[in-house]
Amino acid sequence: MSATIIDGKSIAAATQLEIKSRVTALTKRGIHPGLAVILVGDNPASHVYVSNKVKACGTVGMHSVLEQYPADLTESALLARIESLNHDADIHGILVQLPLPPHINEHAVLEAISPDKDVDGFHLINAGALMTGQPRLRACTPYGVMKMLEYNQTPIRGAHAVIVGASNIVGKPMAMMLLQAGATVTLCNSKTRDLAHHTRQADIVIAAVGRAKMITGDMIQAGATVIDVGINRDDNGKLCGDVDFDSVAQVAGAISPVPGGVGPMTITMLLMNTLEAAEKL
Numbered sequence: 001m002s003a004t005i006i007d008g009k010s011i012a013a014a015t016q017l018e019i020k021s022r023v024t025a026l027t028k029r030g031i032h033p034g035l036a037v038i039l040v041g042d043n044p045a046s047h048v049y050v051s052n053k054v055k056a057c058g059t060v061g062m063h064s065v066l067e068q069y070p071a072d073l074t075e076s077a078l079l080a081r082i083e084s085l086n087h088d089a090d091i092h093g094i095l096v097q098l099p100l101p102p103h104i105n106e107h108a109v110l111e112a113i114s115p116d117k118d119v120d121g122f123h124l125i126n127a128g129a130l131m132t133g134q135p136r137l138r139a140c141t142p143y144g145v146m147k148m149l150e151y152n153q154t155p156i157r158g159a160h161a162v163i164v165g166a167s168n169i170v171g172k173p174m175a176m177m178l179l180q181a182g183a184t185v186t187l188c189n190s191k192t193r194d195l196a197h198h199t200r201q202a203d204i205v206i207a208a209v210g211r212a213k214m215i216t217g218d219m220i221q222a223g224a225t226v227i228d229v230g231i232n233r234d235d236n237g238k239l240c241g242d243v244d245f246d247s248v249a250q251v252a253g254a255i256s257p258v259p260g261g262v263g264p265m266t267i268t269m270l271l272m273n274t275l276e277a278a279e280k281l
Ligand SMILES: Nc1nc(=O)c2c([nH]1)NC[C@@H]1CN(c3ccc(C(=O)N[C@@H](CCC(=O)O)C(=O)O)cc3)C=[N+]21
Pocket: 048, 049, 052, 095, 096, 097, 098, 099, 120, 140, 231, 239, 258, 259, 260, 261, 262, 263, 264, 266, 267
């Protein structure tokens, strides 16, 4: 193995220290940053993620509330709850954990959150602001990936970045952030012909497809930086990413692992967004 490991856990810890001192400073001025997390239904993975987010708030000295509702909560009840949090002076960030039960319209819920409290960065206003180069609150996962690239000192200006996966929550905002930082961006999707042809030309590969170990060493240019956004279970039920770590680590210059890569950074940037939302006040 030759690649440098981009250790999301330690970058997350360092970033959380910075967040913590800014939270302390803000609290001294009488503003105590607060996050509300709403979980509807009983998806077991969501429970784990949500409790990790609430725990992380404690680590940086933020206030948090976790609201859990049964899977049959009506959409109008959820919208009413969001509206009340929009006006709650103790709450600076609102996160509604996805996925929602099928009877609830996800778009309607995301647009109901005040853009100033939309710490997921999923509201149309925040997505549009990023797209037009005036970023406000940014989607946490791609924001975290940018931090990881920065810590690794991966050159971005003029580099060719290939993103695999064009979702609204990762691929598309990732493309905008890399573009803004001066990369030439290729955004691949499930219909892309000859995916390996594209990934092999990349200085930076971002894997965000949701298919276990589908990016293999033969698809990577020697020395490239590879960031793995995937969270899957392999045949043995073990947590793994979209990148086949063992083969890619032989050729890449740097690689982020799963677990311990993008996941901890996603949570950290959620805290950063909540802090930024509170500081804006
Ligand atoms: N409104 C909303 N915002 C989200 O940001 C959001 C969401 N809904 N729904 C689900 C996904 C998933 N997600 C993760 C965050 C951290 C880890 C994480 O920290 N993972 C650890 C491992 C955790 C484990 O052991 O399962 C790691 O990669 O090292 C994983 C997944 C946020 N999401």
